[in-house]
Amino acid sequence: MMPFKEMARLNKTIHEPARLAIMSALYACTMAEFLFLQEVTGLTKGNMSCHLSKLEKAGYVVIDKRFVRKKIPHTTIRITLEGKAAIEQYWKKLDHIREVTKQWDPNKKAASFAAQEY
Template identity: 75%
Template sequence: MLPYKELANLDKIVHEPARLSILTALSACTLAEFLFLQELTGLTKGNLSSHLSKLEKANLIVIDKHFVRKKIPQTTIRITSEGKAAVDQHWKQLLSIHQSIRHHGANNENRSAPNPLSINQALT
């Protein structure tokens, strides 16, 4: 399979840019507060909430909603072991695809499309 076609086989839940950003951030820490993730990712509250719901449904994160001092709501999010494995695997796949494309291109330099200027110069 050509490396370009492998891009279409990436996990869509993880690959979506906002969710990849969230998972990558969470993989670097034990847990994060909702407002911290919002600031880090630049997403709106509604957009972040929507992406977190999809990640939670896929069992990639766990969301904990509780109150601090009985009246201040706080939402914390942590990545699950499945989420950590999924994001790590995703980055490995992207790196592998990128390396394959670079290698494939390097091996086919002599077969690349001809330079239009050299064709025009040859014709004159």
């Protein structure tokens, strides 16, 4: 199948740069604290919160909110097996597409167009 069509079908939940950063960090960490993730990605708290919600909805992370000494909120994020699989698949697919793209010969496809006389 045409590699370019596959590009348009990349997992967008993962593909979005901020979430790609979060997921990559979590892939290395397995689990991390909210503020730690915020620091390494450079995202604002608000954006972190939103992106994490999306990742949670997608089943890629689980968010554990607790209160330290029943007072200070403390949120821990853990990547799920599904999340690990999703990012592995994402890179695999991207690599594959790039590989195919390198070998792609436009003339094979373009021929039918070029042959038409305008």
